[in-house]
Amino acid sequence: MAPRMHVVATAGHVDHGKSTLVRALTGMEPDRLTEERRRGLTIELGYAWTTLPSGERVAFVDVPGHERFLGTMLAGVGPVPAVMFVVAADEGWMPQSEEHLVALRTLGVRHGLLAVTRADLADPASVLEDARDRLVKAGLGEVEALAVSGRTGQGLDGLRAALDRLVAALPAPDPRAPVRLWIDRAFSVRGSGTVVTGTLPAGRVEVGDELELDGEPVRVRALESLKEHVESVTGVARVALNLRGRIAPQRGHALVTPGAWTATSLADVRVTMAEGARGPLPARLTAHIGSASVPCEVRPLGAEAEGAAARLRLSRPLPLHLGDTLLLRDPGRGQDELRVLARATVLDVRPPELRRRGAARERAKALADASADAASLLRTHLLLRDGELAAMGCPPEGRPVAAGWHADPDHWSELSTRLPEVVRRYAADHPLEPGMPVEAARHELGLPDRRLVTALVRPPLTVADGRITTTGRVVAGTAGLPAPVARAVRALLDDLATAPFQAPDAGRLAALGLGPRELAAAVRAGALLRVAEGVVLAPGADARAAALLARLPKPFTVSQARSALGTSRRVAVPLLEHLDRRGLTERVDEVHRRCRPAG
Numbered sequence: 001m002a003p004r005m006h007v008v009a010t011a012g013h014v015d016h017g018k019s020t021l022v023r024a025l026t027g028m029e030p031d032r033l034t035e036e037r038r039r040g041l042t043i044e045l046g047y048a049w050t051t052l053p054s055g056e057r058v059a060f061v062d063v064p065g066h067e068r069f070l071g072t073m074l075a076g077v078g079p080v081p082a083v084m085f086v087v088a089a090d091e092g093w094m095p096q097s098e099e100h101l102v103a104l105r106t107l108g109v110r111h112g113l114l115a116v117t118r119a120d121l122a123d124p125a126s127v128l129e130d131a132r133d134r135l136v137k138a139g140l141g142e143v144e145a146l147a148v149s150g151r152t153g154q155g156l157d158g159l160r161a162a163l164d165r166l167v168a169a170l171p172a173p174d175p176r177a178p179v180r181l182w183i184d185r186a187f188s189v190r191g192s193g194t195v196v197t198g199t200l201p202a203g204r205v206e207v208g209d210e211l212e213l214d215g216e217p218v219r220v221r222a223l224e225s226l227k228e229h230v231e232s233v234t235g236v237a238r239v240a241l242n243l244r245g246r247i248a249p250q251r252g253h254a255l256v257t258p259g260a261w262t263a264t265s266l267a268d269v270r271v272t273m274a275e276g277a278r279g280p281l282p283a284r285l286t287a288h289i290g291s292a293s294v295p296c297e298v299r300p301l302g303a304e305a306e307g308a309a310a311r312l313r314l315s316r317p318l319p320l321h322l323g324d325t326l327l328l329r330d331p332g333r334g335q336d337e338l339r340v341l342a343r344a345t346v347l348d349v350r351p352p353e354l355r356r357r358g359a360a361r362e363r364a365k366a367l368a369d370a371s372a373d374a375a376s377l378l379r380t381h382l383l384l385r386d387g388e389l390a391a392m393g394c395p396p397e398g399r400p401v402a403a404g405w406h407a408d409p410d411h412w413s414e415l416s417t418r419l420p421e422v423v424r425r426y427a428a429d430h431p432l433e434p435g436m437p438v439e440a441a442r443h444e445l446g447l448p449d450r451r452l453v454t455a456l457v458r459p460p461l462t463v464a465d466g467r468i469t470t471t472g473r474v475v476a477g478t479a480g481l482p483a484p485v486a487r488a489v490r491a492l493l494d495d496l497a498t499a500p501f502q503a504p505d506a507g508r509l510a511a512l513g514l515g516p517r518e519l520a521a522a523v524r525a526g527a528l529l530r531v532a533e534g535v536v537l538a539p540g541a542d543a544r545a546a547a548l549l550a551r552l553p554k555p556f557t558v559s560q561a562r563s564a565l566g567t568s569r570r571v572a573v574p575l576l577e578h579l580d581r582r583g584l585t586e587r588v589d590e591v592h593r594r595c596r597p598a599g
């Protein structure tokens with residue numbers, strides 16, 4: 001297998017030797033700024049890389065330890081899955097050691113190792129033990145602990161071997177995952193335009209790909225990883241992208257696969273207080289995710305006992321998925337106080353409005369049982385499309401109920417109970433109509449797509465010509481018709497009893513109040529037989545006509561048929577055509593027909 005790339009961030013108190021160690025391991029300078037070198041202090045994120053003994057490559061994101069640069073530290077660690085935690089042997093555990101560890105724990109970083117450096121200055125034994133205990137307790141896994149010196153090179157081979165073991169144990173990210181590349185640097189290069197860099201945690205980027213930045217399409221013109229031109233790169237990796245598009249990228253913005261994320265400034269979350277932090281949370285905080293840091297407001301939804309559900313309102317939209325972790329920090333607090341306050345786990349990226357009294361408490365209850373999956377989302381949203389679920393980070397679990405729609409099972413069964421009632425009520429209110437239009441049922445059930453309505457149709461309901469009817473509801477006769485229509489039809493049938501083929505003319509129909517809708521209803525009810533537009537007879541008149549015509553000489557003309565039936569050409573012509581269609585008669589030539597043998 002080709003060697004993979006890994007990305008490891010540094011962490012630890014200011015001046016403990018992080019950058020010196022990265023420099024010693026890679027031979028590269030992580031502190032690029034003159035000001036950094038002048039002050040001997042990391043201010044900006046630094047990048048350096050090397051090949052490990054196994055051949056695997058590791059890139060370091062070197063963070064500043066100074067308390068003033070916590071935001072930068074978080075931007076560096078945010079998208080990175082593993083950490084090299086650095087503690088100076090001569091100083092031991094210090095405030096930013098603690099703060100960085102709380103941050104890693106809050107972000108859910110689970111892989112790391114401990115380098116107790118400056119071991120040339122003091123006996124590292126007690127610091128090794130103390131710091132290692134703290135890292136293990138914080139959930140960083142087994143945590144190998146090594147004494148090293150960035151100055152003398154002591155222990156560096158052991159550290160390289162330990163890094164090899166660390167990266168070998170990292171879970172392999174999904175190469176098909178949607179891309180979300182949090183930008184940590186953006187700059188213009190004369191002649192080639194905009195370049196951004198970041199840690200690609202998963203997924204794949206290729207030259208020519210179209211991605212999105214704050215909803216704007218951007219094209220990947222060229223791609224570099226560790227200063228080498230590449231055609232494609234798969235996470236985890238450090239990448240530099242040369243972009244084309246009308247954009248002004250900045251740190252904290254993300255390049256994403258179009259349609260694969262939900263850009264939202266509102267999210268419902270579960271809040272977990274950081275180690276040592278106590279609620280209630282201040283209303284104004286800064287939320288960190290990836291390289292982003294965004295001011296936000298936090299609104300607790302229920303009493304704390306009901307699980308710490310809250311609604312986050314971010315000052316700008318971020319591309320989020322359910323299950324994402326945001327770190328909440330109090331930007332107003334002094335540096336000697338605990339600033340990393342809580343983890344917010346995203347449970348909904350399209351939270352419902354809370355209008356009614358008590359809605360917030362109810363929402364808190366629902367969120368207390370929610371997990372970051374499609375089933376939980378559907379309990380809130382009832383119906384969601386494949387694409388919506390994917391953009392929320394929850395691939396659908398079951399089969400769609402219709403055309404890419406997924407439904408909450410309880411909601412779906414309630415709908416399938418309601419549809420027959422709705423159709424019945426409609427039929428009662430609109431007896432002249434041939435069933436309920438699918439669109440009316442969609443509206444009545446409040447559904448977003450007609451195909452959902454058709455998917456709900458089950459026997460005895462059927463759907464045809466855009467309308468839903470109950471099969472078996474059609475009873476021959478006037479019983480199902482509104483009283484005035486039934487009366488008029490009975491009057492017609494009386495007329496037809498004496499002259500069965502003298503279809504009523506327009507005047508007679510108008511006098512009886514039988515317009516096209518009423519006639520159509522009577523025909524559907526089986527109370528009348530329609531042979532042509534405006535030409536109706538009693539049911540069964542066609543069979544009777546065929547019997548009479550059978551007695552005529554073969555073949556016969558329209559004129560012979562007309563007199564045999566005792567009617568006019570107005571009725572005879574369409575009646576014969578109707579008989580042709582039913583297979584009771586057939587044409588012999590231009591003017592002659594004959595009856596077809598029965599059966």
Ligand SMILES: Nc1nc2c(ncn2[C@@H]2O[C@H](COP(=O)(O)OP(=O)(O)OP(=O)(O)O)[C@@H](O)[C@H]2O)c(=O)[nH]1
Pocket residue numbers: 012013014015016017018019020021040041042043063064065066117118119120121148149150151152
């Ligand atoms: N003797 C000795 N000095 C060291 C060692 N590692 C770092 N130093 C010194 O400690 C000071 C701080 O080192 P840096 O590597 O800049 O520390 P840092 O952790 O990167 O500091 P920030 O990035 O500002 O948080 C420098 O003067 C280094 O020369 C070491 O192993 N032995």
Ligand SMILES: [Mg+2]
Pocket residue numbers: 018019020041042062063064065
């Ligand atoms: Mg440094």
